[in-house]
Amino acid sequence: MSELIKRMQERRANVWEQAKALLDTAEENKRDLSAEEEATYQALNADLDQIDARVKDMVDAEQRAKDADAAFGKLLAKPETGPTGGEKKDSELRRWARGEMRSIDIAVPAGTSFRDLTKGTATAGGNTVPTxxxxxxxxxxxxxxxxxxxxxxxxxxxxxxxxxxxxxxxxxxAALTAEAAAISESDPxxxxxxxxxxxxxxxxxxxxxxxxxxxxxxxxxxxxxxxxxxxxxxxxxxxxxxxxxxxxxxxxxxxxxxxxxxxxxxxxxxxxxxxxxxxxxxxxxxxxxxxxxxxxxxxxxxxxxxxxxxxxxxxxxxxxxxxxxxxxxxxxxxxxxxxxxxxxxxxxxxxxxxxxxxxxxxxxxxxxxxxxxxxxxxxxxxxxxxxxxxxxxxxxxxxxxxxxx
CATH class of the missing domain: 3.90.1690 (phage-related protein like fold)
Structure with missing residues (x-):
């Protein structure tokens, strides 16, 4: 996590402590917030919302950058070779042959687009999630x-x-019954x-x-x-x-x-x-x-x-x-x-x-x-x-x- 994000977290914690202090003071004195305190409290809450939104955007941006770096790394990486320049050790093909993998993707010529399926977004694979x-x-x-x-x-x-x-x-x-006459039984x-x-x-x-x-x-x-x-x-x-x-x-x-x-x-x-x-x-x-x-x-x-x-x-x-x-x-x-x-x-x-x-x-x-x-x-x-x-x-x-x- 970048230093900027850490500073944002510290700022958020400080703002929340200020807000709690206002509430604690009112509770100790057994009263509601004064008009001035209420305005300060609302301003602190708005500040918290802004910090949360900004931190989320920054985290998302960092994750996108990491994903992009990883994707470019895979595309540009060269196959690992042994001392004699042969295939990389423990290749995916051998792992698949041993039953360790259900399927593999065979390498294709450069210039072909690669797409990874994920459930994070509908167009990238979310439409296949059975839930x-x-x-x-x-x-x-x-x-x-x-x-x-x-x-x-x-x-x-x-x-x-x-x-x-x-x-x-x-x-x-029920039925109309005369005086001293037997009442008829009627069960559901x-x-x-x-x-x-x-x-x-x-x-x-x-x-x-x-x-x-x-x-x-x-x-x-x-x-x-x-x-x-x-x-x-x-x-x-x-x-x-x-x-x-x-x-x-x-x-x-x-x-x-x-x-x-x-x-x-x-x-x-x-x-x-x-x-x-x-x-x-x-x-x-x-x-x-x-x-x-x-x-x-x-x-x-x-x-x-x-x-x-x-x-x-x-x-x-x-x-x-x-x-x-x-x-x-x-x-x-x-x-x-x-x-x-x-x-x-x-x-x-x-x-x-x-x-x-x-x-x-x-x-x-x-x-x-x-x-x-x-x-x-x-x-x-x-x-x-x-x-x-x-x-x-x-x-x-x-x-x-x-x-x-």
């Missing part, structure tokens, strides 16, 4: 799956052991729902040439591809999974709230959607997680519907980031919900917090240079372990079913 993949993977998973956007209850666990969730299926009820009924951890995975491969020479955001591309693949795989089962070696979807365990009229090829009317809205009882309907879910094409039909007062049922959001509403409730879209058709369950409405999504161990994003070693490909693997189930199946979620006639 940044987790957030991007999860973000893409939520964007793809309409269920994840609708506000389900998400259970994050570190391992994948079975989780049993106790639920009530019936409540006690209980059940349990089981959540496992089914594995979803995807492999992506990239050539070493692509990884070395690409000029695009390869990290973002791989994260997007893996996230969409995992989201699409889990999203299908979160809507229509039958629970057999896979999650149980929302539609699978939801009850029918409204069935469409005859001779309309499964289509719904404005009255059908209003009836579906009120088929879900108020406690669920008033939940902040209550909303609608359908595919985009179905939403296109919904936007055309009007009530008896000639007002559109659908209202666009006027706030960025807020969803559109249908009868005052947010609308979510998911391509896995059935299209409008005979016997099709094309619209879901209710409290989506009653649907539990279990994520075991988070998202794993791993890299292997050995899997496709003979083809010089790097393999990336993304895995999630998840399950889904409507825990409250007493009517929290209901569907519109097209008439089968």
């Amino acid at each position: 940044t993949f987790y957030g991007q993977l999860m973000a893409h998973l939520i964007e793809v799956s309409g269920v994840m956007m609708a506000g389900p209850t998400v259970l994050n666990t570190s391992s994948g052991e079975t989780i049993e969730v106790p639920v009530t299926t019936a409540h006690s009820s 009924a209980f059940a349990k729902r089981t959540l496992g951890a089914y594995k979803y995975g995807v492999l992506l491969q990239a050539s070493s040439e692509l990884l070395s020479d690409t000029g695009v955001d390869l990290e973002g591309y791989l994260a997007m591809q893996a996230g969409r693949a995992l989201g699409n795989a889990f999203g299908v089962h979160a809507i229509t999974g039958d629970g057999s070696s896979k999650p149980t979807g929302i539609v699978t365990s939801a009850s029918t709230g409204v069935t469409g009229g005859a001779s309309v090829a499964g289509a719904f009317t404005a009255d059908n959607l209003i009836d579906l809205y009120y088929s879900v009882i108020a406690p669920y309907r008033n939940s902040t997680s209550c909303g609608w879910m359908m595919r985009d094409a179905t939403l296109g039909a919904v936007r055309k519907l009007k009530d008896s007062q000639n007002q559109y049922l659908w209202q666009p959001s006027i706030q960025i980031g807020a969803p559109d509403t249908l009868l005052g409730k947010p609308v979510h879209t998911d391509p896995n919900v059935a299209a409008v058709g005979l016997a099709a369950k094309s619209v879901i409405f209710g409290d989506f917090s009653a649907y539990f999504v279990r994520m075991a161990g988070g998202v794993r994003f791993e890299r292997s240079d050995d899997y496709a070693f003979n083809t010089d490909l790097t393999t990336f693997r993304a895995i999630i372990r998840a399950d889904g189930l409507t825990v409250d199946q007493t009517g929290a979620l209901k569907v519109f079913t097209g008439n089968a006639a």
Whole structure:
């Protein structure tokens, strides 16, 4: 460390001692800082901030100078030779042959650019550090799956052991009882729902040439591809999974709230959607997680519907980031919900917090240079372990079913 930086450190320590002295004096006298002392204290704090900023700049400058000197030293250095002028002792090639190194760079003619990968900056290698993949993977998973956007209850666990969730299926009820008559027994009924951890995975491969020479955001591309693949795989089962070696979807365990009229090829009317809205009882309907879910094409039909007062049922959001509403409730879209058709369950409405999504161990994003070693490909693997189930199946979620006639 240079003498100038040492002097800056000494100055900083002196300023801090002055600031502490002001505080200590006020504390000993059991009073607040006077106006003059407060002004001095603020000036000392500003001085500390300026010293810190300057020292940081100086340290960075010295480190850059050292890095540059080291880089030029490597480029200009001559190979070490033995007494007879042969190869340098214990060369990298021999170390690699003995298994002490996984790979080596063979020397190339002068004039070629050299680049070292580091995680300090994004463009110099930070884009390959796997710790940044987790957030991007999860973000893409939520964007793809309409269920994840609708506000389900998400259970994050570190391992994948079975989780049993106790639920009530019936409540006690009281009755008018005459004088001296026996009071009827009415016990609540209980059940349990089981959540496992089914594995979803995807492999992506990239050539070493692509990884070395690409000029695009390869990290973002791989994260997007893996996230969409995992989201699409889990999203299908979160809507229509039958629970057999896979999650149980929302539609699978939801009850029918409204069935469409005859001779309309499964289509719904404005009255059908209003009836579906009120088929879900108020406690669920008033939940902040209550909303609608359908595919985009179905939403296109919904936007055309009007009530008896000639007002559109659908209202666009006027706030960025807020969803559109249908009868005052947010609308979510998911391509896995059935299209409008005979016997099709094309619209879901209710409290989506009653649907539990279990994520075991988070998202794993791993890299292997050995899997496709003979083809010089790097393999990336993304895995999630998840399950889904409507825990409250007493009517929290209901569907519109097209008439089968």
